């Protein structure tokens with residue numbers, strides 16, 4: 001018999017590997033421990049951290065506590081009191097259920113726990129280092145649980161080295177703290193950093209909780225949003241248009257008191273402000289959805305915050321309408337009454353007149369798709385061309401007016417666009433901004449800049465999957481003069497910046513760029529780094545992949561075909577082809593619409 005070579009990994013190694021998934025940084029520990037405290041029914045939770053969580057993260061709760069046996073079991077992998085069978089997954093009320101968090105944390109840190117159930121005289125003290133229990137003994141303590149996590153990643157130097165500055169790690173911890181505190185206003189929370197109380201939040205209602213976190217002026221800057229249907233309930237607050245921020249404000253969605261991220265719903269909310277605020281501004285929002293859990297598919301990945309509603313479109317529309325309604329109701333837009341039907345705007349005297357046919361001559365032979373080379377119309381067809389333009393202009397106009405409608409249709413058909421798009425279909429550029437083409441019986445309007453941005457972005461992601469984007473050396477390296485703070489901020493992301501193809505060197509106040517991502521030679525480097533700094537200041541992503549995605553999105557945005565740029569027929573074709581090779585081609589990475597589609601039915605409707 002040959003020697004068998006397959007061996008089971010020792011538990012502590014398996015736990016360390018699992019930890020890589022659950023514990024990315026101190027903020028992940030904060031999230032897990034606080035969620036456990038919530039699951040244990042605590043109504044007072046304290047979070048104590050030192051050095052951005054690098055030396056200490058402690059959570060003290062007054063929840064159910066654990067008996068001696070459970071205290072020890074809690075650190076075993078797949079040990080959970082929250083589910084006993086797969087069936088239970090469908091009725092889950094708790095935040096955690098995988099039984100992996102404590103085991104993972106204990107594999108990569110020094111952990112101490114004191115815990116006691118209400119009815120016990122003495123509690124249990126446990127000390128664990130790298131998955132091994134070093135002490136377990138009775139201890140006098142109060143009802144509830146206190147867990148301290150010290151020296152995170154002490155036994156994985158590579159990960160410890162990649163922890164960011166105290167300031168950056170603290171920002172992430174704050175963000176987790178906000179999400180949990182906002183979702184649970186009836187629970188009191190305290191946050192102490194390096195011995196200073198940062199927040200002491202009494203039990204309150206949602207609005208008070210928001211202002212306790214973000215300042216009392218906040219109350220005057222918000223208006224309530226409320227809507228209740230059989231499918232979903234919405235309750236919350238959104239920023240008045242005059243208070244929008246130039247950098248990303250506080251934007252929070254909660255579903256059944258759990259924080260979620262949703263570019264799609266963000267879009268719904270943002271579009272309620274259409275015409276009220278500038279394009280590059282950010283309204284704050286705190287929206288709480290309540291919905292029967294059977295309608296949502298919570299991603300069971302431990303660190304994901306995305307969820308899926310079984311009827312996303314409905315949620316989209318309800319949210320948009322509710323938000324518009326509150327903005328209107330609170331008299332924030334006197335000149336704009338959103339829900340009014342246009343026919344009611346006709347002055348009274350005119351309503352009595354019979355409608356008169358507009359005086360327009362129509363060319364019955366006119367076919368907007370007839371001509372291919374639309375960029376340079378032959379002299380003889382100039383009139384024809386103008387007519388086409390008129391036609392498209394009116395169509396675009398109506399389209400914009402009807403954006404809500406269209407958006408829904410686009411939703412239904414978006415991902416199917418790929419299947420049956422034929423290469424030889426006519427396409428042309430309109431207003432140097434859109435590409436107009438068709439798919440079977442549908443008319444497609446494609447935003448050229450956004451489309452190209454998505455194409456580049458996807459290409460970069462593919463390259464990143466293989467490790468990093470190759471870079472090409474610049475003959476004349478570029479020197480950027482920045483502040484010390486800016487340099488430090490970028491330094492935190494050095495590895496990810498290099499992975500996206502920038503060959504960079506840091507000095508105290510200069511960034512030297514020796515190479516740029518392959519194929520993106522014409523980039524405006526200074527502008528890209530300004531944008532990177534701007535975005536990182538607004539929101540610093542947590543994990544390597546998310547950072548790289550963000551960088552790719554910025555680079556793609558800056559190197560994509562611009563609005564206003566004329567495209568040759570070949571360029572148009574190539575762009576359409578590339579776009580339709582991407583399955584999810586409806587939105588840019590930040591949730592902006594790329595394709596608007598009207599099917600023949602929708603088109604007919606416009607002529608009634």
Ligand code: ADP
Nearest residue numbers: 036040074080081096097098099100101102145
């Ligand atoms: P999960 O939360 O997925 O069940 P964890 O590893 O986070 O897994 O926790 C394991 C178990 O330890 C929990 O199911 C719970 O029974 C117990 N536990 C953890 N933290 C606490 C706490 N703060 N109070 C009471 N019990 C806790």
Ligand code: MG
Nearest residue numbers: 036096097101
């Ligand atoms: Mg848990």
